[in-house]
Amino acid sequence: MKHIAFGILGAAALGFMASAASAGTLDTVKQKGFIQCGVSTGLAGFSAPDDKGDWKGIDADFCRAVAAAVFGDGSKVKFTPLSAKERFTALQSGEIDILSRNTTWTSNRDSALGLDFVGITYYDGQGFMINAKKLPGVNSALQLSGAAVCVQSGTTTELNLADYFKKNKMEYNPVVFENLNEVNAAYDAGRCDAYTTDQSGLYGIRLTLSSPADHVVLPEIISKEPLGPAVRQGDDQWAHIARWTYFALLNAEEAGITQANVDEMKTSTDPNIQRLLGTEPDGKYGADLGLSNDWVVNIVKAVGNYGEMFERNVGSGSPLKIARGINALWTKGGLQYGPPIR
Secondary structure (H helix, E strand, C coil): CHHHHHHHHHHHHHHHHHHHHHHCHHHHHHHHCCEEEEECCCECCCEEECCCCCEECHHHHHHHHHHHHHHCCCCCEEEEECCCCCHHHHHHHCCCCEECCCCECCHHHHHCCCEEECCCCEEECEEEEEECCCCCCCCCHHHCCCEEEEEECCCHHHHHHHHHHHHCCCCEEEEEECCHHHHHHHHHCCCCCEEEEEHHHHHHHHHHCCCHHHEEECCCCCCCEEECCEEECCCHHHHHHHHHHHHHHHHHHHHCCCCCCHHHHCCCCCHHHHHHHCCCCCCCHHHHHCCCCCHHHHHHHHHCCHHHHHHHHCCCCCCCCCCCHHHCEHHHCCCECCCCCC
16 A cells, blocks of 8 residues: 555656646746745855855855856746655645755666756765864874764765775664754754764854864765756756756856956957857757846856855855865866857
8 A cells, every 4th residue: 555655646747747848838927926945944154144144055055056147147046955754745636847966966866856957056975073072082083983973864874875885894873853943953962972974064063063172073985975956757858957057057167257257358359258158140049948148147147156156155254164176167176067059
């Protein structure tokens, strides 16, 4: 009976997806006048409200970039905070138009769950954090056998944790919560010996703890966590808009186009820049996507290029101070690479 029930639920979810896709997300978004963006319940550097209630972070800014591409205005977006368990259903059902919530791209999510990932906005990996004062002799995750480990349910983190301890023949006691704030509170209260999630997340979470200096992120990276936004399958136009928004951010950085100089760069005679900024005579790259030809100009004006977005939210201009590392452009030894707009 359980299998039958899950089959009915799965069919219903697919029905929702087909209905939402057939309506055409771009048309729906234009009719209501904004993009509904699914984000986390609060993860510093990626999506978290500030003291004024304004959402900040790479994931939030990506949704603003899509809004700028569609409307010419990055403020035409509303944010829906979602737990890890809620996020996929919200996208499948049409409650949100795009999921931009530090979500790992996996084969199951890309197929069985009906998601269409549009890119990898942050290359990450899962790590561990401990309270060094309580565990002074621990400097490696391999020393955590028998530990109680805080982890969020419904995530690849939970699965990777089980794999890592099984592979290394270690025992552990998972302390599992659905809500991220509950996980944070449990760890801060000392209910766990260690906390595991994406390493970027650990740096952000550490800043929220009662004594941040007491906590250390261990060196091991135990998984590949390619984080990026996703849309529903079956709506190619909307997927193309989201995907090429991401590529536009990368190409703008590579071309040296910034929030400060984008208007000046519109006068460039470089054919690559003209195509990117929609100033090429008879160019129609924006129209091909269902957008205006100055869609990239609008994106950069709203959030800057990818590098600016990175540095402001998680890099040198943020409290997290995370180095670009493999998230640098391919021209600087990293993995970020935008296909050409031409």
